[in-house]
Amino acid sequence: xxxxxxxxxxxxIRIARSIEGFFPQEAELRSxxxxxxxxxxxxxxxxxxxxxxxxMKQALPYAKVVGESWPLTLDRARxxxxxxxxxxxxxxxxxxxxxxxxxxLALTVMEDLSDHVIMRQGLINGTRYPKFADDISTFxxxxxxxxxxxxxxxxDKKNQVKSFINPDLCKITEDLIFDDPYTxxxxxxFDPAIADAADALTKDSALHLEVAILREKFxxxxxxxLHGDLHTGSIFVTPESTKVIDPEFAYYGPIGFDIGAVIANxxxxxxxxxxxMSDEAMREDFRQYLITSIIEIWNQFESKFRTxxxxxxxxxxxxxxxxxxxxxxxxxxxxxxxxxxxKMVRRVVGxxxxxxxxxxxxxxxxxxxxxxxxxxxxxxxxxNRQTQTIEQAIDTAxxxxxx
Amino acid sequence: xxxxxxxxxxxxIRIARSIEGFFPQEAELRSxxxxxxxxxxxxxxxxxxxxxxxxMKQALPYAKVVGESWPLTLDRARxxxxxxxxxxxxxxxxxxxxxxxxxxLALTVMEDLSDHVIMRQGLINGTRYPKFADDISTFxxxxxxxxxxxxxxxxDKKNQVKSFINPDLCKITEDLIFDDPYTxxxxxxFDPAIADAADALTKDSALHLEVAILREKFxxxxxxxLHGDLHTGSIFVTPESTKVIDPEFAYYGPIGFDIGAVIANxxxxxxxxxxxMSDEAMREDFRQYLITSIIEIWNQFESKFRTxxxxxxxxxxxxxxxxxxxxxxxxxxxxxxxxxxxKMVRRVVGxxxxxxxxxxxxxxxxxxxxxxxxxxxxxxxxxNRQTQTIEQAIDTAxxxxxx
Numbered sequence: 019x020x021x022x023x024x025x026x027x028x029x030x031i032r033i034a035r036s037i038e039g040f041f042p043q044e045a046e047l048r049s050x051x052x053x054x055x056x057x058x059x060x061x062x063x064x065x066x067x068x069x070x071x072x073x074m075k076q077a078l079p080y081a082k083v084v085g086e087s088w089p090l091t092l093d094r095a096r097x098x099x100x101x102x103x104x105x106x107x108x109x110x111x112x113x114x115x116x117x118x119x120x121x122x123l124a125l126t127v128m129e130d131l132s133d134h135v136i137m138r139q140g141l142i143n144g145t146r147y148p149k150f151a152d153d154i155s156t157f158x159x160x161x162x163x164x165x166x167x168x169x170x171x172x173x174d175k176k177n178q179v180k181s182f183i184n185p186d187l188c189k190i191t192e193d194l195i196f197d198d199p200y201t202x203x204x205x206x207x208f209d210p211a212i213a214d215a216a217d218a219l220t221k222d223s224a225l226h227l228e229v230a231i232l233r234e235k236f237x238x239x240x241x242x243x244l245h246g247d248l249h250t251g252s253i254f255v256t257p258e259s260t261k262v263i264d265p266e267f268a269y270y271g272p273i274g275f276d277i278g279a280v281i282a283n284x285x286x287x288x289x290x291x292x293x294x295m296s297d298e299a300m301r302e303d304f305r306q307y308l309i310t311s312i313i314e315i316w317n318q319f320e321s322k323f324r325t326x327x328x329x330x331x332x333x334x335x336x337x338x339x340x341x342x343x344x345x346x347x348x349x350x351x352x353x354x355x356x357x358x359x360x361k362m363v364r365r366v367v368g369x370x371x372x373x374x375x376x377x378x379x380x381x382x383x384x385x386x387x388x389x390x391x392x393x394x395x396x397x398x399x400x401x402n403r404q405t406q407t408i409e410q411a412i413d414t415a416x417x418x419x420x421x
Numbered sequence: 422x423x424x425x426x427x428x429x430x431x432x433x434i435r436i437a438r439s440i441e442g443f444f445p446q447e448a449e450l451r452s453x454x455x456x457x458x459x460x461x462x463x464x465x466x467x468x469x470x471x472x473x474x475x476x477m478k479q480a481l482p483y484a485k486v487v488g489e490s491w492p493l494t495l496d497r498a499r500x501x502x503x504x505x506x507x508x509x510x511x512x513x514x515x516x517x518x519x520x521x522x523x524x525x526l527a528l529t530v531m532e533d534l535s536d537h538v539i540m541r542q543g544l545i546n547g548t549r550y551p552k553f554a555d556d557i558s559t560f561x562x563x564x565x566x567x568x569x570x571x572x573x574x575x576x577d578k579k580n581q582v583k584s585f586i587n588p589d590l591c592k593i594t595e596d597l598i599f600d601d602p603y604t605x606x607x608x609x610x611f612d613p614a615i616a617d618a619a620d621a622l623t624k625d626s627a628l629h630l631e632v633a634i635l636r637e638k639f640x641x642x643x644x645x646x647l648h649g650d651l652h653t654g655s656i657f658v659t660p661e662s663t664k665v666i667d668p669e670f671a672y673y674g675p676i677g678f679d680i681g682a683v684i685a686n687x688x689x690x691x692x693x694x695x696x697x698m699s700d701e702a703m704r705e706d707f708r709q710y711l712i713t714s715i716i717e718i719w720n721q722f723e724s725k726f727r728t729x730x731x732x733x734x735x736x737x738x739x740x741x742x743x744x745x746x747x748x749x750x751x752x753x754x755x756x757x758x759x760x761x762x763x764k765m766v767r768r769v770v771g772x773x774x775x776x777x778x779x780x781x782x783x784x785x786x787x788x789x790x791x792x793x794x795x796x797x798x799x800x801x802x803x804x805n806r807q808t809q810t811i812e813q814a815i816d817t818a819x820x821x822x823x824x
Contacts, residue, residue, distance in 0.1 A: 230742035
């Protein structure tokens with residue numbers, strides 16, 4: 019069972035049983051394939067006697083998105099596994115534990131988080147997560163600081179850049195986030211009702227300049243080892259716990275890209291609440307909770323990142339140059355705001371959408387949510403380089419969107 | 422003769438003879454070791470009958486600078502050889518031809534350029550190079566454009582980044598250019614007469630902020646495959662020909678770093694002419710030639726880079742976003758100005774100096790040249806982010822230096 023092939027459930031069980039010290043000898047293992055089959059096989063393997071369980075994730079050599087099939091390197095399984103193991107060291111408790119990685123099978127065996135829910139669904143359900151801002155800001159501050167030139171040996175960092183070169187997965191982001199939404203592309207997908215707004219995106223030259231600048235940062239700015247796909251579908255939560263999963267898009271890029279992903283997805287849910295929270299007062303209250311979360315996430319991120327820098331910074335000049343930390347943090351905020359905008363826009367007119375908005379059954383309400391998301395997103399992009407504070411950026415974007 | 426060991430002249434001749442089709446059978450080969458012995462062995466091997474000759478450069482596993490010995494990876498020979506071969510494709514005629522690369526021996530066999538002189542020495546001698554601005558701007562525009570995300574497949578570029586990760590050599594630059602000159606460091610070396618100026622550099626917080634920002638770009642900004650050490654000691658010239666050598670510092674970094682290196686070294690010679698050109702009218706005339714060269718180099722570089730972008734650009738959004746090219750080119754200029762300043766400062770107070778200034782025999786004249794170079798360099802650093810045109814940047818720096 020060595021050379022690569024997609025596993026069947028029997029094989030998956032055999033591998034699970036071979037993991038030393040996990041399942042007891044008498045375990046009765048059952049497997050359930052729970053992946054969506056687009057990029058990976060995901061087996062949930064549980065002992066029906068003892069109750070213990072684990073997850074086995076196997077990369078498939080292609081991506082199936084909207085019926086199309088793209089070849090996709092299996093090396094992303096190595097990247098995901100190595101990134102998860104590194105995250106566990108840098109941000110303990112905030113990612114699933116990896117039990118085993120099999121390079122040949124492109125297989126990662128890890129902690130089962132079935133007691134958590136995918137945050138996107140949790141937010142759609144109107145659940146609040148009081149620990150989330152603290153947890154995700156810790157996750158980002160620590161994983162980003164300690165993989166940057168500020169927080170690790172700068173020669174080791176270069177070798178880490180090398181081992182996380184990730185062309186296939188970066189290409190997906192470059193196309194779907196930083197190109198297609200701003201041109202006529204067969205990858206785009208949007209409701210006919212907002213065709214005018216989608217068309218306007220292809221003609222907005224002020225927007226194109228900002229997106230080109232942000233795209234360049236994504237292509238060239240090796241600041242830190244990113245998660246690379248930090249949306250609310252990559253986060254498992256309970257009110258007491260946060261676990262970040264699926265770092266297969268990991269690569270060295272601009273720090274603001276991860277932060278922007280979190281902000282964007284809270285704002286996409288904000289837009290989608292047009293439908294999910296039918297009572298208007300409750301809706302506006304939940305939206306206020308989302309906005310407060312965004313502000314807390316940035317502020318806590320900033321404070322934790324600065325503390326790490328002041329206490330653990332390895333770069334003599336970066337540590338001592340007066341004003342440099344302020345300059346650096348402001349650019350991170352500006353980048354985060356710009357990337358957040360790009361990530362919102364693409365979820366409305368690009369290839370891959372979000373359930374917060376797409377699953378709204380009523381056409382008119384869905385259209386309203388889509389236009390709201392686009393208005394917020396484009397406003398964030400437009401204003402990113404002028405951003406001074408997170409409060410001002412969000413306030414400006416909401417005002418521009420008529421909120 | 423396979424495993425790595427430093428070659429003796431007999432072995433060098435044997436290898437030279439083995440290069441197919443180069444020397445005739447009856448050749449009488451003589452070898453001369455002409456390296457400075459700091460980083461590499463360099464053998465000049467010539468046929469005393471037919472007159473043909475070649476150069477063999479073998480990397481040593483250490484760097485000897487000012488008596489100290491640092492271990493240094495032999496992988497730099499691979500990097501140098503691969504970069505030379507790539508440059509020959511992208512900028513034909515502007516680099517020595519590589520005849521052979523032996524990975525195990527860390528050995529590159531290449532074209533003999535003994536009919537050229539090292540440009541630094543040529544400038545010290547007061548020679549003008551009428552083709553230089555055209556050649557070096559072509560070299561930079563083509564090698565930088567075609568290795569950037571603007572001019573090559575963006576997924577191939579990521580694999581190229583990977584194969585040119587160069588931690589050891591980058592570390593030298595990070596320490597000697599972007600750190601030591603701004604602090605009290607045992608690596609620094611300067612004449613006691615300018616101790617006050619060297620001390621001032623360690624206390625100038627406005628300067629430290631700018632250097633920290635430039636240092637960050639060197640550490641994180643993978644714009645294009647740089648030469649990485651493009652000073653006038655890495656350039657062979659005649660009035661009709663330009664050949665760029667020694668790209669062992671090659672890595673993916675900010676484009677402005679290569680351009681800044683050229684500008685800095687012309688300005689260092691400008692300062693050194695205080696001594697070399699004793700007639701004042703001739704001196705100011707030669708200095709005007711150097712300034713004109715710098716302005717031409719930037720202007721021609723910009724024009725050639727823009728033409729390549731317009732005609733060969735591969736990035737849809739970068740090609741179409743209005744204003745993006747102007748924005749990009751202005752940042753290149755600003756970076757070039759900032760890096761030029763850093764490269765001047767370090768050549769006066771840092772570990773490695775330049776003959777243009779260091780070899781001035783008279784103490785008072787040398788001090789005058791050193792202070793002039795420092796004044797120009799610090800002014801370029803201070804003003805880099807405000808730079809609008811090359812003329813204005815040079816003019817401001819010369820005025821600040823009392824010229």
